Amino acid sequence: MGTHEQHLLLHGYQPKFAELWNPEFLAFVVLLGVAYFLLIGPWRKRFVNAEPVSVGKQITFITALLTLYVAMGSPLYFYGHVSFTLHMTQQSLLLMIFPPLFVLGLPAWFLRAILEPAAVRKWFDHLTKPLISLFMFNLFFSVYHIPLVLDFVMQYHGVHIAYKLLLLVTAFMIWWHIICPLPELQRIKNVKLMGYIFAAGVLMTPACALIIFASQLVYESYSYGPQLFAILPILDDQQLGGVVMKMVQETAYGVGLWHVFSKWYREENPTTGIDEIDPLESFEPMEQRKELTIVPTSGRL
Numbered sequence: 001m002g003t004h005e006q007h008l009l010l011h012g013y014q015p016k017f018a019e020l021w022n023p024e025f026l027a028f029v030v031l032l033g034v035a036y037f038l039l040i041g042p043w044r045k046r047f048v049n050a051e052p053v054s055v056g057k058q059i060t061f062i063t064a065l066l067t068l069y070v071a072m073g074s075p076l077y078f079y080g081h082v083s084f085t086l087h088m089t090q091q092s093l094l095l096m097i098f099p100p101l102f103v104l105g106l107p108a109w110f111l112r113a114i115l116e117p118a119a120v121r122k123w124f125d126h127l128t129k130p131l132i133s134l135f136m137f138n139l140f141f142s143v144y145h146i147p148l149v150l151d152f153v154m155q156y157h158g159v160h161i162a163y164k165l166l167l168l169v170t171a172f173m174i175w176w177h178i179i180c181p182l183p184e185l186q187r188i189k190n191v192k193l194m195g196y197i198f199a200a201g202v203l204m205t206p207a208c209a210l211i212i213f214a215s216q217l218v219y220e221s222y223s224y225g226p227q228l229f230a231i232l233p234i235l236d237d238q239q240l241g242g243v244v245m246k247m248v249q250e251t252a253y254g255v256g257l258w259h260v261f262s263k264w265y266r267e268e269n270p271t272t273g274i275d276e277i278d279p280l281e282s283f284e285p286m287e288q289r290k291e292l293t294i295v296p297t298s299g300r301l
Contacts, residue, residue, distance in 0.1 A: 003154050005081040006224045015078055025073035029065050036061055050109045061105025067098045084222040088241035092248035095167060099175040108181050130188050133173035138203035140170055145207040147218050154221040178256040190264045194257055201253045211242030
């Protein structure tokens with residue numbers, strides 16, 4: 001079968017600059033950046049309680065835009081139709097890295113303004129119910145990696161883009177709960193949120209395991225890709241793609257877990273920094289702890 005890009009390269013086609021670097025998508029990303037700086041600059045006074053945006057937030061948003069362009073506008077996108085490993089690298093950037101950076105880079109006052117209309121808030125509340133978000137993202141992610149589905153999607157550019165948008169929207173839904181920037185909209189937190197993140201990682205495992213532990217080629221769409229690079233055998237390329245996706249997912253969710261835990265600790269111990277936790281304290285012998293807490297009641301022992 002193979003993808004359109006694979007057939008072109010097999011016949012000696014040399015991809016053009018526009019096919020590798022996608023100037024149209026670059027222009028779209030640049031416009032997003034310009035709109036962002038207009039929003040936090042001259043347009044900020046139009047919003048209620050619009051505080052200045054920190055440099056850290058600005059860097060986070062720009063990093064998100066760079067991640068988006070690398071995933072969808074750089075040669076990674078073109079060659080992601082040739083190598084399954086590159087395809088999964090692109091998926092990892094788009095679904096695990098871009099959404100949290102994008103949300104964290106937006107000012108809270110802008111998000112509140114967007115969600116202020118009653119109709120918008122109603123739909124948002126329905127779509128971002130924790131279980132719905134968890135179910136929808138993992139359902140569409142798992143269905144996408146069913147061999148018949150992925151092979152079909154990869155043959156049609158429009159269908160491929162539409163499904164990627166669907167995955168991206170549902171990825172935003174699940175990441176919203178993990179890094180929610182608006183405390184008043186935080187539906188789950190602390191231990192429940194840590195369990196939520198753990199469940200999200202577990203639900204992604206079957207799709208990744210199907211790819212990693214397969215003993216034969218799963219996707220016909222990538223039956224020619226690795227031969228063009230002469231670096232990896234087809235099966236190794238497929239398995240490495242699954243490993244890349246799982247590693248990036250585990251890392252991203254691991255950072256999310258640390259974020260939730262540190263936030264929870266600061267709330268419970270407002271006068272103690274997260275770096276002041278003594279990991280060895282809980283391992284001290286009980287007798288030693290009692291000795292350290294004995295205080296004489298008088299001047300005589």
